[in-house]
Amino acid sequence: MRKMHRRLIKIVLIAAVLGLPAAAFCAGSQFIPDTSIYSVDKGGLNKPEGVACSSVYEDIVVADTGNGRLMRYTFKGGEVKDETEIKVSQITYPIEVQMNSQGEIFVLDGQQKKIVRLSAKGKFEGYVDMAGAPDAGSVIPKSFKIGSNDDIYILDIFGARVIITDPAGKFQKQFDLPKDAGFITDLTPATGGKIILLDSAKAVLYISSPDGTSFSPFTGNLREFMDFPTGITFSNGLIYLVDKNGGSIALIGMDGSFHGHRSGLGWDEGLLYFPAQMCVESDGYAVIADRENNRVQIFRIVNTAS
C-alpha cells in the first residue's frame, strides 16, 4: 500500500514537472471586470482617451480629453479613491498620458501637439523639447511611452522616426520608421531594449533589430483577428493591442502569435465602446480608457492555465 502511494506521488510529481511548461504555454490572461470610473461628482468623464498607471505609486491618471483636464485617482486593493482634478492652462486637449517612476506626469496635448511635463503634484514643469535631436523643432508626436528606466520613447510622425530621450527629455538616439509600413500610430518599449511599433493601417507589428538601427515585421497581417488597433502596451511578456473599432483588447505573445480578445463592444460594464489607451497597473489590473462610454474601466488580469 505504501509502495503504491509512493509510486502515485512520483507519478504526480513527474506529471507536474512535465506539465508545467505546457501549462505555461497555454496560460491565458483573462480580464475580470473589477471597477469603473465615471467621476460623476466632478462633472463626469468626457471622452477620456488616455490612462497612465504608476509603476511605483498607487496612482492612475486619466486624460479626460473632452473636458480638457486630467483626473488622478488612487487605486488600492481594487478600490478607487481620492479623486483629484488636475487642470493646467498648458493642456487643453490631452490625448495620451504617462507617468514615470518619480510620479511625474507626461501628457500629449492634441491641440498643441506637444508633450507636457507635470510634477507629481500636477504642476506644470515644461515641455519635453527633445533637446539635441536633429530638427527638434519640427517634431510632431503621435504617441509616446515611458520606459522602465524613465527614458521617453516618442513616435515623431512628421519626422517618420522614433526618438528616445533620457528622463530629462534630452535626445539620446533615433530610428527611422519602416518604409513599407502603412501608418504607424503607436509604440511601446518591450523587454531587452526592443521597441515594438503598431501599424494601424496594415494591422502589423514591427520590432526593432537587435542592433537597434531598424525595424522589421514582427507579425503578419493581424486584420483577421481585429478591426483597427490603435494602441499598444507591453506588460509581463504580453502585448496588448487596443482594438478601437472592434471594442476589445487583443493579446499578442512575444512569438507574434495571437492569444485572443478580451472584453467586447458594448455599453454595459465589462464591455468597451471605442477604447483608446490602456495601461497595466503594478498589481496586475488592466486600466482602459473607454472613450465612447465616457468612463475608465479596470479589469483584474487573471492568469489561467487552459
Add this chain to the structure above:
Amino acid sequence: MKGEGIKLRFFKVLFLITFMVLGLAWAVTAQADDSRFLLKPDARMKICLSCHTDMADKLKSKYVHSALTTGGDCTVCHSPHTSSHGKLLADSVGKLCFTCHPDRIPANAKSTHKPVNEGKCILCHDPHATNNPFHLLKAGNEVCFQCHKNKKEWVAKVKFKHWPVDNGCTNCHEPHGSAVSGFLLKQPVPDLCLGCHKLDDPEIMKQHDFYPMQKAKCILCHNPHGSNQPGILYDNVHPPMAARMCDQCHEGKTSPTPFKLRATGYKLCAKCHTEKVKDIMGKNRVHWPLLSKKGCINCHSPHASPQKYLLKAPMKQLCGQCHADTIARQDRSKTKHKPVLEGKCTACHDPHSSNYAFLINQPAVANIPSNTKLPWATLVVNLCGQCHNWQQHSTHPVGDKVVDLRNKNTRVMCLSCHRVHGTDNKYMLHFWPITNMCTQCHKEFQR
C-alpha cells in the same frame, strides 16, 4: 568553306527525315488507337459535324482554333461519351486551355489579367472560330470594352484622345499578363511612353519647363486613355503645374536635385494654402496622416488627378486604404448607409481636422452659432438629421438630457442603436432581433 556547306545540307536533310519519321509514327499510332477503339474513319471530327451542323458553318470563319485545323480533332477538348464538365469538356475551361497554352501567364508576372487568372478564356476567345484574329469574340478594342465599359465611354467622350488607345489597347497592354509591369503594361512607365514620345523634342522639353523627365512617372499627370485637358493631363490640374511653376514646390531645374521638395509635408502646402492649414491646425483633432512626413500628398495628388480636389483615388478607395475594416463592415452590412456606399465619407467626416471625435463635421444647428462646440448627443442627432428626419423616424427621446440606461455617463442618440458604417443586422442595429436592442436598456422586458 565548301565542306561546311555540305555538312549543313546533310544536317538539314537528317532533320527533315527525322521529322517525317516521327510524324509517320504518330499517325500510325493514332490510327492504331482509332482501330483499337473501333472508331469509324473521321470519327474525331467529321462525324461530330454531321450532327453539330452549326459548327460546320462556324468553322468556315476566317480564324479557326488550331486544334480544329491541324488534324481536326474535337476530342482534344471534348469527351465524346461522358464528362463531369459542361458541354462534355474533358476538363474545366481554364485547365483545358492551359494544357496546350501553358505559358500564357509569364513566370513571375507583375500583373495578370483577371479572366486569364480565373481560367475564363472564353470571355475573350471563341474556342472554335471567329472572323477576328486569335478567334477573339469581338474585333479590336471592342473585346476589351465588353468588361471595361467605363473606359469605352471615357474614350468616346474625351476631347483630347491618345492615339494608341483608338488603335488598340494592345499597343500598351498585354492581354494575358505582364512580366515587367503592373496594369498589364508591355513595358514599365516611362519606358513605354518614351517609345513614342522623345524627351529631346523641344516642345516636350518646353511643356515640362525643361525639368529632366527621364525617370518621371508620366501617368502621375497624364491620363493615358485621353482627357479633356490639353496634353491629356488629368481633368483636375494643380494650378501651379498648369502654369508650369514647378519650382514653387520643387527645387530649380538646374539644381543637382531638381525634384527635391522645398519643404516637408504640410509645410510645403501651407506656403500657398496658408489659411486652410491654419484652420486645420487650429482644431483639436487633426487627421494624423496630414501631420506625417508625406503630409497632404497622402491623399492628394500634387500634380493632376481625375478626381475632384486632386484626390489620389475615389474617396471610398482612398479612405479604405487605411480604414479597410470600416469599408468591409459596410460591404457586409445587411442595410447600407447611402453616403458610405457611395463613398461620400465627407458627408459626415472632415478629412482634415475637427473639434470632435471621429473627425465629425459640425452640423448647422438652429439658434446656435456655427463656432460653438456642441455637446456630443446634440452634434450626432443634428448630423444624422441633415439627411434623416428622425422625429418622424422615431419618437424615442434622444439628446443630451436623456441618459442611456446602460451607462450613466452616456446619452441616448442615434448611435445608441445604430452603427453608421453598418452591422450584420438590418437597419444597422447593434443587436438583433429588435427586441434584443430595446431590452438592452429596458431590461424589465427581457425574457
